């Protein structure tokens with residue numbers, strides 16, 4: 001477990017980070033508890049602590065690419081990239097990048113969206129991490145991983161500040177997540193997007209007063225799906 005391995009479970013920084021994230025009920029629509037990281041950005045200490053947690057983890061992992069997901073991944077990714085000596089690669093929504101791109105469509109709760117990367121931004125064999133503010137269903141991270149793998153990068157981990165439970169897949173996932181994993185709902189929601197692209201990737205969620213790393217390798221989930 002990430003918390004145990006890294007001593008983060010009792011990391012005093014996590015509470016401050018948690019408290020700095022505002023939760024806005026019923027935004028942008030009824031029933032959504034919106035996790036608003038703009039209040040975290042206003043709090044210098046909490047913002048720095050958030051970046052530092054990821055920097056602490058990735059600075060000695062020979063990462064050369066920090067890929068940030070538009071829009072909120074852009075708020076954390078560049079600071080992490082600068083601190084660990086990596087380049088920052090924006091994964092943008094459609095028709096924002098002016099050069100040649102490759103695209104990856106993904107499903108949202110309602111409808112679809114798409115991420116794009118500039119051809120040539122990443123070289124084959126580079127070691128990459130993906131940064132975003134939040135993971136819900138995991139569809140966005142799955143698309144980000146696919147894009148990076150299509151240009152030959154090795155996606156080492158994905159890191160998000162917040163994990164939110166995906167209500168639709170809670171029942172499905174609860175069976176697969178060990179009881180001692182403190183963020184079962186969120187971690188499990190990733191399983192609903194389990195694809196071959198996850199086979200190389202790990203997920204880190206630092207949220208509220210707890211942190212979790214889920215290893216998304218096939219053996220952890222595939223084969224246990226008896227739905």
Ligand SMILES: O=P(O)(O)OC[C@H]1O[C@H](OP(=O)(O)OP(=O)(O)O)[C@H](O)[C@@H]1O
Nearest residue numbers: 070071072132134135136137138139140
């Ligand atoms: O795990 P998922 O279900 O894919 O959802 C997570 C994504 O949703 C939010 O972005 P959004 O698409 O709302 O775009 P924005 O950052 O431009 O607001 C969030 O910042 C993540 O990127």
Ligand SMILES: Nc1ncnc2[nH]cnc12
Nearest residue numbers: 033034035036134136164
């Ligand atoms: N609960 C939530 N808060 C903020 N952004 C989100 N994106 C998807 N779910 C979200």
